[in-house]
Amino acid sequence: MTSSPATRPTDGRAARWAGQRERRRREFVDAALRAIASHGPEVSTEQIAEEAGLGRTRLYKYFADAADLQGGIADRVTELITAELAPALNAGGTPMRMIRTAIDAHTRWLAEHGNLYRYLTMHSLSAHGRDAVTDVKTAIARNLTVLFERNLELFGASTRLAEPVAFGVVGLVESSTARWLENPGDLGRHELADLLATWVWRLLDAALRAQGVELDPDLPLPVPGEPLATRG
Amino acid sequence: MTSSPATRPTDGRAARWAGQRERRRREFVDAALRAIASHGPEVSTEQIAEEAGLGRTRLYKYFADAADLQGGIADRVTELITAELAPALNAGGTPMRMIRTAIDAHTRWLAEHGNLYRYLTMHSLSAHGRDAVTDVKTAIARNLTVLFERNLELFGASTRLAEPVAFGVVGLVESSTARWLENPGDLGRHELADLLATWVWRLLDAALRAQGVELDPDLPLPVPGEPLATRG
DNA sequence: TCCCGGTAACAGGAACATACTGTACCCGCT
DNA sequence: AGCGGGTACAGTATGTTCCTGTTACCGGGA
Structure with a gap:
């Protein structure tokens, strides 16, 4: 009409x-x-x-409903954490430096926003049957997946393990940090971040070696435009 | 009276x-x-x-309330999963064999009880502000912590990192497996389990080396009663 | 020894109170 | 016309209270 x-x-x-x-x-x-x-x-x-x-x-x-609001909150938290991690992950530099900086930002953010983190853990978006933390973790892991895929392609390696690695890394960091938050023991935040960075590197290294790629964690990554040099 | x-x-x-x-x-x-x-x-x-x-x-x-029932369910699930993992973890043998068997049991259990897993993720025990999955993961991680501590003591190494490592391992396996459950891609369950086993070993190896302990993942662990031999 | 009323603790459910969620509708403003 | 605001109301899930059996043990008396 x-x-x-x-x-x-x-x-x-x-x-x-x-x-x-x-x-x-x-x-x-x-x-x-x-x-x-x-x-x-x-x-x-x-x-x-x-x-x-x-x-x-x-x-x-x-x-639309309360779950929609919680989805909005989860999206916002994803934005906030992504903004924390982006500088570390996009700055380039050595793998170890990127990992260490990102994990440090992550542990700091969680320590500063404990209530927000707990809110997300205890509210479920029943629409999809997932809880809000899972949504945030998924979003972060998808960003990491893209990052890994980009770098694997630089070395001509297969990208099919990028996603499992990314989710594994996110789970590893989140689980250990969450426990530390509730029960710090005698472990300082910086010491925890150091440990996690080491473990994450070992994990990435294992996945890279399975693709025939060997990287020195303390040498800068190649940049897309530049010629790449694999170091044994 | x-x-x-x-x-x-x-x-x-x-x-x-x-x-x-x-x-x-x-x-x-x-x-x-x-x-x-x-x-x-x-x-x-x-x-x-x-x-x-x-x-x-x-x-x-x-x-006492609905949360109490959910706590009971979480406890039962913890029992069930612990029963699945116990044979793998208590049988002794080589580290790699233990890890591989435990992760295989874990992925199989999750694949077979998807509804139960989703139920736990979407119901929170507001009393403690934690969700049910966190409780189950915590219980498993505590069992692993004890296992790690026992073995670290056999080598005379410090046990203070046992807990962060245990929670990290649990988070790594759970996160990657949960993603795989919802989005398997072209990855078979056994392949996933192999990958996770490798990554978990790398993580444990890194933590052990930080304590000055070097283990061959394919040689049997020492048993409390027997003389131990560190292998480089 | 056997029967019998009494009793303690559980089984089951209806009625009610409360809290949170979501909808309908009304009025006012620009 | 379209948004801003709110009150009243419906629906659902969560707990609580109270009432009515039911079963097995107990002690006493024939």
């Missing part, structure tokens, strides 16, 4: 609100992060809405 | 029911496992009670 072109807004009165939904969603997620920080991991949607300065039912204007 | 010795029941009418509570708890947990297998991971307490042939409210006679 009426023309409803997707390419151009029908009415200026509609264009006025373009992106409004996304803005409001971000506001709610921001409020949720503040509420988690202040009320702890067992925060209710009521408290989140209060933190946003709105009534609880307003939430359903912008989120 | 009246004799009420703790050593002997005052009345046969009371003694009749000794252990009844534990029996009923086990029955409920059994019913829950069946209900999860048949109704999927989103099973309700109502359905569990129905599977047990009882009204829902009966549950609260034996469990």
